[in-house]
Amino acid sequence: MSATPPRKRTRKTSDAAIDDGEERPASLSVAGKAVEPVRDEEYWYEDGTIDLVAGNVVFRVYKGVLAEHSAVFNDMFSLPQPPSEGLPLDRPTVNLSDSAEDLRHVLRVLTPKTDASPFGCQNPTFDMISAVIRLGNKYEMLKLLEHSIG
Numbered sequence: 001m002s003a004t005p006p007r008k009r010t011r012k013t014s015d016a017a018i019d020d021g022e023e024r025p026a027s028l029s030v031a032g033k034a035v036e037p038v039r040d041e042e043y044w045y046e047d048g049t050i051d052l053v054a055g056n057v058v059f060r061v062y063k064g065v066l067a068e069h070s071a072v073f074n075d076m077f078s079l080p081q082p083p084s085e086g087l088p089l090d091r092p093t094v095n096l097s098d099s100a101e102d103l104r105h106v107l108r109v110l111t112p113k114t115d116a117s118p119f120g121c122q123n124p125t126f127d128m129i130s131a132v133i134r135l136g137n138k139y140e141m142l143k144l145l146e147h148s149i150g
Contacts, residue, residue, distance in 0.1 A: 035055075035056040036056060037053070037056055037057075037058050038056055038057050038058065039057075039058055039060075040057050040058060040059045040060075040100070040104065042104060042107075042108075042113075043059045043060070043061055043104065043107045043111070044058075044059065044060045045060050045061060045062065046060070048060035048061050048062055048091070049061075049062050049063045049064070049091060049092075050062070050063040050066070050077075050091055050092050050093070050094065051091060051092070051093040051094070052093075052094050052096055052103065053093060053094070053095045053096065054096045054098050054099060054100040054102075054103045055099065055100050056100075057100035057103075059100075059103060059104075059107065060091075061107065061111070062111075063077050063092070065110055065111055066110070069110055069141050069143065069144060070139040070140055070141045071139075071140040071142075072138070072139040072140045073139060076094065077092070098135060098138075099131075101127070101131070102131035102134065102135055103135070105127070105128045105131035105132055105135075106131060106132055106135045106136070106141075106144070108128075109132055109144060109147070110141075110144070129148050132144055132145075132147075132148040133145065133148050133149060136148060
């Protein structure tokens with residue numbers, strides 16, 4: 001006997017974690033669980049042109065930068081995107097299966113804040129390099145792969 005819970009409407013409420021004055025559902029669904037969306041502290045640009053969602057973390061960045069470095073993102077952005085549940089609809093939103101930390105490592109390389117070096121430091125960590133290799137390969141970021149394995 002299979003008992004499935006009845007489908008409920010998503011509650012609308014103002015989200016304190018991402019407070020940009022827009023109404024949205026109170027949570028995102030991650031691995032079948034309702035979680036609060038959280039704005040990434042490091043990569044949230046108010047004038048960003050795309051929201052990337054990794055787990056429950058939302059990164060607001062510039063899609064031109066991603067498209068310039070990644071054939072996959074370039075192709076993805078050329079296609080219409082369906083609306084994403086739980087986030088505002090004023091800009092495209094892409095849900096990624098990657099971890100927030102891995103995505104943050106890649107964004108640190110693509111859009112360094114203070115250091116012009118591709119890896120931002122003289123001794124990058126194993127986690128940083130492995131994340132860049134994995135996502136660089138997945139999203140066809142060839143220059144990124146060259147820097148990480150070279």
